[in-house]
Amino acid sequence: MLAGFTSVMTCTPAHAQICAADRNGNGDASDAGETAMCEAMAGGGVQCPIERTACVADAAGAWACPLGLQFACAAPAPGATPTCSPHICTAADAPGGGIEHEPIVDDPGTPADGPVDAAGNCTGTIEIFSGRAVRCRTAGLSTTFSNCCKDKGKIIRDGNGSALASAGATVAVARGVFTGMKAAYTAFQAGATATQAASTGARALVIGIDPTSLAISVAINLMVEVLLQGCDQQDMEVGMLKGSGMCHEVGEYCTSKILGLCVQKARGQCCFNTKLGRIIQEQGRPQLKSFAGLGWGTPKQPFCRGFTAEEFQALDFSRMDLSDYYTEIQARAQGQIQLDMKDRIDAYTRTMGR
Incomplete structure (x- = not known):
């Protein structure tokens, strides 16, 4: 089941030259075949392999690029026919010219235990059905063109106020799966068989987790799938919560660019500790003036706060469809x-x- 782990968790080497091109004209370069590592050429220098074309000799025997004289010809190997490319190469880590990354959206949410006075009364703001602002990445350069937002199926069971009493507990379950995933990968790299590695991951996964709150077999399949892709911990957490019906998608935005071209997109989400919380948020917000004009925020900065006590009392549940x-x-x-x-x-x- 874990065969192929050795090919995962790869990264772009430092100082590597990369290039990007919007080949399908949709305004970005986040699709497969639209980014590439630049290749070394004979005599020094690099060339982008995207839309590379063979050069032709003019009447004087000099090589010229049929795409335009502004594009240089270079031989991929000594004695080979020179080629040219219309796309620019840039160092992946070049300041101001390499890959530009947006900070990860990672809102811890409203703390479960706020400040209290000497009598034990809460002095902070109480939020009901509050959520967390997070993101998952679609197919692109950083995810090795795997869709990390793909619905993974129902993994976390809605706590209904018991097994998962808080958003913190839900997050703990999601991160428990990631812990199991890392344990399995480490065991496999150390020489364990696929079966032994899977067993190690499963044991690490269930430690400290109420097994009634988690579809363990589905979670194990997920952690293997994530390892074989370029998904990170937050991608995996959101995939679990989203598949379990606990997230509201706000929209898509660009997380990484090369020379101004988007090479990786993500979808901003508001994720809640229960499916009921997500449903009441979606149907309750339109009833309240306090959310007018704010909505769910922006894809890059989702607005996921819960209801105040006064707002919650003002909700008309007879107008909500909870079927x-x-x-x-x-x-x-x-x-x-x-x-x-x-x-x-x-x-x-x-x-x-x-």
Whole structure:
């Protein structure tokens, strides 16, 4: 299952030359085939392989680029026919000219324990159904053209106020999966077999996590998939929360550019600790003047604060459609009943010695 780990977690070498081109005319260079490592040429220098063209000899025997005289001809190897490219190479780490990265959107959310007075009364602002501003990256240069925003399926079960009582607990579960993923990768690199590495990752994954809050088998499949792609920890966390119905997508923005061309995009999200929280936020905000004009913020800076006590009291729940959540509760309750029945039958069988 873990075969191929040796090919992951690669990065652009320091001082490497790269190039980018908007080949399909959509205004960015974030699609496969639109970025490349520049290649060394005979006699020194580098050339972009994107849309590279063979040079032609003029009447005097001099080589000229058919794309334009402004593009230099260079031979890829001694004695080879010179080629030219219309695209510029730049050092990946060149100040002001290499890859420009936007800071990662990573909002810790409202602290669960705010300031209190001597009597134990909360002196801070209480927020109900607050969320976190995060992002996941779509297919692009930094993700080895893998879509890290892809719906991973339902992994984290909605706590309904018990298994996952706070956003902090939800984040702990998501980060627990990442811990398991790293443990599996480390074991594999140390010489463990695929089965041994998977077992190591699974043990690390469940430590400190309520197993009823997590679809462990799906989570293990996710952590293997993430390792084989260029997704980072926040991509994985958002993939889990988004697939579990706990995120509201705000929009897409550019996170990395080369020479002004976007080579990596991301989708800003507001993620909540429960699916119910996300539904009430989506249907409650339009009812309140305090959110008018603010909406969900911008993709780069999602606005994910919770409701104040006064705002929450002003919500008209009769105008909200919670059927999506009711269906999930009903399905979970039916499954739980079957599980309880099996546990009781098993216990009875053990007691009777059968």
